[in-house]
Amino acid sequence: MKLQRRSFIKLSAAAVGAMGVGGVAVMSNRAKASPWYHKEVKTVYSICENCFWRCGVKVSVVGNRVYKADGYKENPKSRGMLCPRGQGAPAQTYDPDRLKKPLIRVEGSERGSGQYREASWEEALDYIAKKMLALKESHGTESIAFFGHGTGDFWFVDFLPAAWGSPNAAKPSVSLCTAPREVAAQYTFGRAIGGHEPIDWPNSKYIVLIGHHIGEDTHNTQLQEFSEARKNGAKLVVVDPRFSTAAAKADRWLPIKPGTDTALLLAWIHVLVSENLYDREYVEKYTLGMDKLIPHVKDFTPEWAEQITEIPAGVIRDVAREMAAQKPRAILPPTRHTVWYGNDTQRMRASYILNVLLGNYGREGGFYIAMPPFLEAFPTPPLPLVPAAGGCAGPAAVTEQPEGFRPRADAGKFFAQSTAIQELIEPMITGKPYPIRGLFAYGISMFHTIPNVPRTREAIKNLDLYVAIDVLPKEHVMWADVILPEATFLERYDDFVTVAHKTPFVQARFPAHEPLWDTKPGWWIARELGKRIGLEQFFPWQTFEEYLNTRLMSVGLDLETMRQMGTMVQRGRPWLTDWEKEGRLPFNTTSGKIEIYSEAFAAAGFDPLPKYEEPQPVPQGYYRLLYGRSPVHTFARTQNNPVLMEQESTNAVWLNTEEAARLGFKRGDWAFMINPDGMREGPLPVRVTERIRKDAVYITHGFGHKGKGLSLAYGRGACDAHLQNHYTLDRISGGAGLRNNFVRLEKAPRPRLRSVVQIIRERRG
Amino acid sequence: MARLAMLIDLKACVGCAACSVACKMENEVPVGGSRLWIREREMGTFPNLTVEYRPEQCAHCENPPCVPVCPTGATYQNEEGLVLVDYHKCIACSACVAACPYDARFISKAGYVEKCTFCAHRLARNEEPACVTTCPTYARVFGDLDDPDSDINKAIQAAGQGHVLRPELGLKPKVIYVNPPSKQGLTRKEAQL
Structure with a gap:
């Protein structure tokens, strides 16, 4: 059932008139100027930047001020609704604490002491370019690292480093967030989970959440669909050491001992296998490795798991049977933040295997198959490197970088083929495997994100060049040599946001008004800097409207049409049956099937089937x-x-x-x-x-x-x-x-x- | 005539405060004041727990105690059952603030009393209140209690029973809660965390 907003009241003409009278009495008063909604309000399509769910919004603008942001129905992210952060998002633009002009750290002052002088954009960009070119000369292009998060990170963490020639580009959204679930998904389904989790919540009948923040992280669409599922009568089981908001809504709460989730998952798999409750037909048709899984889970009984998880064996067994009874409309949706105990890829593999036994991947009430929308990139000469940072959708699947560049500075520390932001700090201190001497920080909160903050501070002190591009003077920003104030999301265009989804879509951000103060959009900063460091050929467009319009031409649209639409929705292929009609399957694994047993992990020396590992014990008194x-x-x-x-x-x-x-x-x-x-x-x-x-x-x-x-x-x-x-x-x-x-x-x-x-x-x- | 009312489904509400922030932005509610807020209350002992997330706002009572106490007639009830304030007449005497058992009113620095209007300006455009439109959990239903086919009446019927705060006062408040998580019904206001 799709919930519809319906007309709430049958207002007669007389009633509207009466309301109008009331309205006048409410609105006109001696002390308060006329409210914003009685002025000339312009509506502009944008994309909320107050979290990384990035809902399509329409904002109400009066002059140089946005008063309200709302969702719009045609946008598959917001669907007409917004979370509190989206509702409050406009306030950031008018924050008097904003960075207002480019700043250069006073010569001779210490990093972190906060002594700055104002500079023109020309001076600030020239300063950075000069230092970058000197670093290229002395230590190579790879000696500059690029960190970032946010819609503009495309320019500073994907495009610019690849054009410049540094593989040391990273986003916290990978190794401090989604990496385990994404790597596990790549090696199980051959597909990403992606930044918009492809869960068919509304059709699910049995939902098991493990450490999931839903309701506390208000990812808008997900919260809407979670609510729909519950209204449609889905049963909810929440596994969490804490009685979370989700637990408060659950039919069962399992207060698990922290760090033992994999044992619980293995026990559930054990019950499904030993009681023959799994979807045999699905497993035979779409998967490889069931023969190895059966003996693997033989000893992982609910009684074994009870000792580890502190969840009674009877409850474990009951939940397994309940989920099996609802298959394939039973699901364990992956959480987003999955970096918990270090064995996290294996925990996520266990979760996916359980989902597979329920036969829910590519089926209603389970995982749908998300497809990215079609939209061509702006044509440029080939970039020297392939962007390798990845993003919310996990590590980039970069298998090889062209010769002539040194490998990532974190290469060899782990298996996945993308950078881990926390592993790029050490080379700034030790110079090993080679020195990182420069750093760009775009939009991230470095001291709130990367663990071991003292190490990060020490690393920053060692740098020859540290540039921060941001909206607010966050602590790490005020350590930079050069601070570039960015226009907020309400003041700028950005590149299109393309979302892999049931109905793939492209959404656009249009500026609501001119940038306040002496701030500039990220794309402008990237291009102006690019021109100064010999990368002009990669920015062949003259205006950003030209850039956006050219991309839209690849789907038969133009920018002015998009300005009236906000979002363009395409058709997807969400279900296995859609793929089978075309005579193929969606699994981009080596075998072309869902890999319960991972040959790739075995070959690399990792457990090909997940095992439980004990988390570090809690020290006495802690x-x-x-x-x-x-x-x-x-x-x-x-x-x-x-x-x-x-x-x-x-x-x-x-x-x-x-x-x-x-x-x-x-x-x-x-x-x-x-x-x-x-x-x-x-x-x-x-x-x-x-x-x-x-x-x-x-x-x-x-x-x-x-x-x-x-x-x-x-x-x-x-x-x-x-x-x-x-x-x-x-x-x-x-x-x-x-x-x-x-x-x-x-x-x-x-x-x-x-x-x-x-x-x-x-x-x- | 109509009896406009707000239903809030406490089974759906996660206390995210989207409604509260939407209200703040829509109505430019002054800093330090709130027309709509959330109470969160935990009950029980580990591991048998219940949590109630409850948004609260002016209930636009059918028998509003704030109207008769107003010395200037600034607070009034309109034909749709909304309790509104004429800011021209308000002298910020606080009589209504004291009379309201739901603490729904406050005196703004501009010198008049503020509270939820059910977004009367939006209703005039045939749009729902901002808190209803934005709610990502579909917890709110707005409509006319006098219309038997209205969504709000259907939602009350579907839930079996509607609950109001302080029913013993006989004010007939029109913020109606359904599906409170505790079998005992709504938690008391003063019992908040």
Whole structure:
């Protein structure tokens, strides 16, 4: 059933008239100027940049100000609705803390000391170009690394490094997020999961979520479809050490011992196999390796798993039988952030194998097969390198780079063929395997994202050139040699966002008004810099409208038509039956089938079938540090947004009630979080709750900003990354497993923080 | 005539606050004030837990206690059953703020009382309130209680029972909740976390 918004009231003409009278009384008043919606409002199609789900939005503009963002029905991301972050997204553009002019660090001042002078764009770009060309001369093009996240990262992490000749380009969305699930999917299905998870939620009858943030990460479409599934009567099982929002909506909550998920998955596989509950026909038709799986899972009984997971064997068995009863409309959707304990690719493989036994891949109520939309790239001379950073859809499938360039500086540390951002820090310090001497940081929050922050700081101090391109003066930005202020998503065009989907689509971002201050769009910065470093041939277009229009011509459209549409939807092939009609299958594995047993992993020396590995144990006196999402914030990007900060201005540490009593914490107390290396974060409020196990504590990610230029974000809450001094490298995907980090809590005095409301009022003057 | 009302399905609501932020932006609600907010309440003990996420806003009561206490007639009830404020007449005396049992009103710095209007300006354009349009969980249904075929009446019927806050006061509030997670019904306001 598709839920439709329907006309809510039959308004007669008289009723409308009456309403109008009321409206006048409400709107015209002595103190308040006429509200924005009574002025001349222009509507512009854009794409929300307040998270990486990137919904198509239409924004309401009056003069040089966007007052409201809304979804629109024709866009398969927003479908007419928006999450809180989308609703609050316009506020960022008018943040007085924005970077307003290019800045150059004062000669002789130390990185991080924050001494800058204003510069013209010409001077700033010339400065960067000169240093880049000097580094090319002294250390080669590979000595410059490019980090980034956001829609504009195409220019700074894909295009520019490939044109320049550096394979050391990386996004946190790979090795600090999706890498394990994507590598596992590539080697199981021969297909990506992708940034828009291809789950047919509304048709599913039985949904099992393991460590999933849905409802807390408000990925808009996913939340809508999750809600549809529940309205359609789907049963929901949530596996989580914490009673999450999803758990609050579940029919069953399994409070698993952290880090033991693979044991649970193997036990479920065991039940499906031993009780002959799996989809035999599907497995025979589409998969390879079942014969090896059967003996592999023989000993992984629910009783074995109970000892490990602390979930009763009877419950494990019941859930396995319940999901089997609903197959193929039973699914275990993959989470997005999958870098947990270091054995993560294998955990995701176990999850996919279980899905396959339910026969749900390519079937309604399971995974649909997502196809990218057709849209040609702008024709340029071939780039010297293939862009290798990957993205939300996982590592780039780059198998070989052309000769004449040194391999990635992280090559050989793990199996997957793309860069892992955290592995590019070390070469900045040690110079091994070769020195990285320059760094571009576009839109990321380096000190909130990459574990082992002291190492990152040390690395940055060593660089010869460090350039930050951003909207706000985040802490890592204020360490750069040159800071380039970017126009916000409301002020700029961007390249098209193409989304692999049930109905593949292309969405466009049009500027709502001119950039405020002396800021420039990312594409402009990339091109102007490119011209200065000998890459002019790769930017053959004269205007960005020309660039966009040329791409649209490949699908028979033009920019002015797209300006009226916002989104162009194409036809997909979501189901296996669609592919079979064409006499083929969608699995791009070596065998052309779903690979339950991975020959490729075996050949590379990894387990060809998943095994359970114990996570690092919690040291005495410590808790495992778990982290997640707030529905009103995105990573470390939104904590200076006044509208969102009014909703939630700090994170709090969740502590089990009994543990709180033992440690003497009461509601309203504050604490420091301290890791075994003595690194301290906070203070932050303690949330005494029944909603978490005794062996773990939990905070939402993104708070604890240390950039003093962020008047709202600065000094509120705690940052998980600053406590994550260690990570367990997933030797298959390159993912940095972050949940083998531990903290203890220490009482803290309630800090004297000024209220967010007070600061916002003062900022407005 | 109509009796416009808001239904909120607490089974669907995840407390994400999209409604709250949409309200803030749509109505340019001043900093420090809120016309729509979320209460979150946990019940039970590990591992037998329940959490209620409950959005709250002006209930546009059929018997609004804020109307009779207003000394200037600024607060009034219109033909559609909306409780609105004429900002010309409001003298910010706070009588209505004190009279409202739902804490739905506040005095803005501009010198008048603010609260949810069910987005009267949008209704005039035949658009739903901003909180309804944006809700990504389909938790909200807006409509006319006097129309037996309205979506809101159907939703109340489908849920079996509608709940309101403080029913004992007899105010006939028109923010109606369905499917509260606790078998005991809605949690009390003052019992919030």
